[in-house]
Amino acid sequence: MDKKTVLLKATRLDEKGTSATEVIKNEEIKIEANTPSEEENVPLDKNIKLMSPTRMVIRRFFRSKLSVIGLIMVIGLFLFSFAGPILYHVIVPANDVVGSGYKSDVTISENGFDAWYENLMTRGWQQDEKDESGRWENTESEFIVIVDGEEVAIKQTLQKFEKDSTLARPSALHPLGTDKSGYDVLSRLMYGGRVSLIVSFLAVFIITVLGVVAGGIAGYFGGVIDNIIMRICDILMCLPGIPILLIVGVLLNGWISKGYGFISGESRIYYLMIFISCISWPGTARLVRGQILSLREQEYMVAAEAMGYSTFRRIFKHLIPNVMPQLIVQMTLGLGSMIIYESTLSYLGFGVKAPNTAWGTILNLFEEANGFEIAMANPLIWVPAGLCIVIAVLGFNFLGDGLRDALDPKARR
Amino acid sequence: MLKYIVKRLALSVLILVAVSLIIYFLVRLMPIDFVASNAGMNSEPETLDKIREQLGLSDNSFVGIIKGYFNWLGNLFEVENGVITLGKSFDGQKPVSQIIRQGIPTSFVVAFIATIFEFLIAIPLGITAATHQYSFRDYLITVLVMVGISLPSFFFGNVFKAIFADLLGWFPVSGGTDASQSTTGIMDVLSSFRYYILPIFTITILSLGGRMRMTRTNMLEVLNSDYIRTARAKGLKESKVVTKHAFRNTLIPLVTTLAGLIPSLFSGAIITERIFGLDGIGTTALTLTNKGDIPFIMGYNMFLATLSVLGILLSDIMYAIVDPRVKLE
Numbered sequence: 001m002d003k004k005t006v007l008l009k010a011t012r013l014d015e016k017g018t019s020a021t022e023v024i025k026n027e028e029i030k031i032e033a034n035t036p037s038e039e040e041n042v043p044l045d046k047n048i049k050l051m052s053p054t055r056m057v058i059r060r061f062f063r064s065k066l067s068v069i070g071l072i073m074v075i076g077l078f079l080f081s082f083a084g085p086i087l088y089h090v091i092v093p094a095n096d097v098v099g100s101g102y103k104s105d106v107t108i109s110e111n112g113f114d115a116w117y118e119n120l121m122t123r124g125w126q127q128d129e130k131d132e133s134g135r136w137e138n139t140e141s142e143f144i145v146i147v148d149g150e151e152v153a154i155k156q157t158l159q160k161f162e163k164d165s166t167l168a169r170p171s172a173l174h175p176l177g178t179d180k181s182g183y184d185v186l187s188r189l190m191y192g193g194r195v196s197l198i199v200s201f202l203a204v205f206i207i208t209v210l211g212v213v214a215g216g217i218a219g220y221f222g223g224v225i226d227n228i229i230m231r232i233c234d235i236l237m238c239l240p241g242i243p244i245l246l247i248v249g250v251l252l253n254g255w256i257s258k259g260y261g262f263i264s265g266e267s268r269i270y271y272l273m274i275f276i277s278c279i280s281w282p283g284t285a286r287l288v289r290g291q292i293l294s295l296r297e298q299e300y301m302v303a304a305e306a307m308g309y310s311t312f313r314r315i316f317k318h319l320i321p322n323v324m325p326q327l328i329v330q331m332t333l334g335l336g337s338m339i340i341y342e343s344t345l346s347y348l349g350f351g352v353k354a355p356n357t358a359w360g361t362i363l364n365l366f367e368e369a370n371g372f373e374i375a376m377a378n379p380l381i382w383v384p385a386g387l388c389i390v391i392a393v394l395g396f397n398f399l400g401d402g403l404r405d406a407l408d409p410k411a412r413r
Numbered sequence: 414m415l416k417y418i419v420k421r422l423a424l425s426v427l428i429l430v431a432v433s434l435i436i437y438f439l440v441r442l443m444p445i446d447f448v449a450s451n452a453g454m455n456s457e458p459e460t461l462d463k464i465r466e467q468l469g470l471s472d473n474s475f476v477g478i479i480k481g482y483f484n485w486l487g488n489l490f491e492v493e494n495g496v497i498t499l500g501k502s503f504d505g506q507k508p509v510s511q512i513i514r515q516g517i518p519t520s521f522v523v524a525f526i527a528t529i530f531e532f533l534i535a536i537p538l539g540i541t542a543a544t545h546q547y548s549f550r551d552y553l554i555t556v557l558v559m560v561g562i563s564l565p566s567f568f569f570g571n572v573f574k575a576i577f578a579d580l581l582g583w584f585p586v587s588g589g590t591d592a593s594q595s596t597t598g599i600m601d602v603l604s605s606f607r608y609y610i611l612p613i614f615t616i617t618i619l620s621l622g623g624r625m626r627m628t629r630t631n632m633l634e635v636l637n638s639d640y641i642r643t644a645r646a647k648g649l650k651e652s653k654v655v656t657k658h659a660f661r662n663t664l665i666p667l668v669t670t671l672a673g674l675i676p677s678l679f680s681g682a683i684i685t686e687r688i689f690g691l692d693g694i695g696t697t698a699l700t701l702t703n704k705g706d707i708p709f710i711m712g713y714n715m716f717l718a719t720l721s722v723l724g725i726l727l728s729d730i731m732y733a734i735v736d737p738r739v740k741l742e
Contacts, residue, residue: 066552066555066556231428234424234428235428235431235432235435237721238428238429238432238718238721238722239432239435239436239718240680240714240717240718240721242683242684243683243698243702243710243713243714243717244436244439244714246683246698246699246702246703247436247439247440247443247702247710247714248439250443250702250703250705251439251442251443254443336563340565343565343567344565344566344567344684347565347567347684348684348699360565360567363567363568363571366567366571366688372571372574372579375571375575376575376579379575382571383572386565386568386571386572389565389568390560390563390564390565390568393562393563393565394559394560394563397559397562397563398559401559
């Protein structure tokens, strides 16, 4: 045997006091044991690649195919929702991006009335544009009015453009066609993604802050405070999820129709998600508490106490950073479930409502009268929105799983 | 053990009181006026006020709401025809417990069969994934299961409906019962079974993932333990090691979660039921919540909260029974 593979353990302490042990893989440090003296003179640690904990985590993360796929999915959706609209408008010139409205113009000419609706409903629909859906509706009628004692024949042509732009088949202008109200499906998908992503990030952020503060305090102080916080957690965990959200959804709907100033159809989803966050922090709090209960008994915490650090500093500078790995995993997985919550609410009509849009709102089509028939005839309207939700949740789940494996110091693979 | 259970039960009552207070305040904040929206256009304001007073809704101040809460609490345990009413619904003055009972058979049958399928499919999948860890099979199962977890019920349910009911026409699009048949009880459930097939499959596929992941994690943990190594070392067949030695210990957490399943069996799947037009408890809850029927909303939500409190307690007790290493304190 002329080659010996030596496994070395490299341990390094960083400034924060966390230690990381990594068994460096065989191929990196093949030390040839019986090669002549020139190798022996080289100090041993030249052959060892020291890696910071961060680099080790990144390496392990990218080793797993699923987590890379998850990352690509998430980044792709972000680009689609945030950069997408900008690019889309460059490629297809738009009149009015999210604006909706109706302009009814009536002109009186010598021949009579020419009435038409100028359609400004969505982007890209010009006056002279051809109808893709075959839903023109021209009504011509002639009648006689008496103006200043003279009989004038009036010919009236009504062209209803509002039907033209609805449920159009895919075309160069509208790659996915248009929906029931004449909105371009692709751009609605992009803007809907913005709302869905922003809202779930907001919710996860609030949950994490509340959970870390409550869990940190409960775990560090213990005793009565711990007991109180944990009982609050028990109570919140017993609230039935979706039914409670239905109640709050109905409540907000009522407030909007009563015209309470601070809340509008557009901002409703934010209030709803804040409410969801306020009842879903117990999971995070329990995680943080459990970690801190075991961490506070460790030597470095005794050291921190001996150094005379303040309680605040001990909790938030020395304990919380050690909970971060689990917290990051929990947050990533939480993003997925928040997207599901948000879209479920929007689907039921309690979340984002037209003319504003989110992915769930697009699927709200099913809840409308004749919605199922329309959906069956035009799958391009709703299938992409559903797929976007699936991709987002799947991406965050893959990402979370990958991070869990990468951040686990005990994991070998 | 008995002392522990009594202590937990007492704590559960406190938790339920707190939960009911939270829900009651939320419900009373709803500006949806059940009286006004159901009384009809021609009713005079005085009549409306009278009805409101009868229902205990006239005073919307803090004290009024607290009074209303105790009123509700008092009506909760009223007995009518030998059954606890849980208060009377605004809608037709029916006892809430009766409304809940009407919806439960449908919801229960769907949830129960879905749970059986879930276990039958998820456990073998989880075990295969664990015994072949990091193989192609493991990855395939993991990915498929992840997709299952990530599917939102309203999207997947509608896709299912679109494919199997609309496109292929194998199942009825929606509804719960055949109008032509007028059977009751268990026959009723059997006759409408073909309406249940799609909802059952939807729920099964959506819940499969969690169960399978749990099985896989537990199985991996057991397979890495010392006594499995001993079993292998003494030359047992791998199949025997897995089925006889490892699988039995994997059962511990699975049995424990059985108790935790109680709430989901009775609570009804609101969205799935709505998509497939089943008249289960979920659909009822959605309609009556929209209407603002306070006694029903309270009764239904407290029913769910009680179930989940009991579920947690039962699974803790089960854990102690199944695993002798666990001691309840």
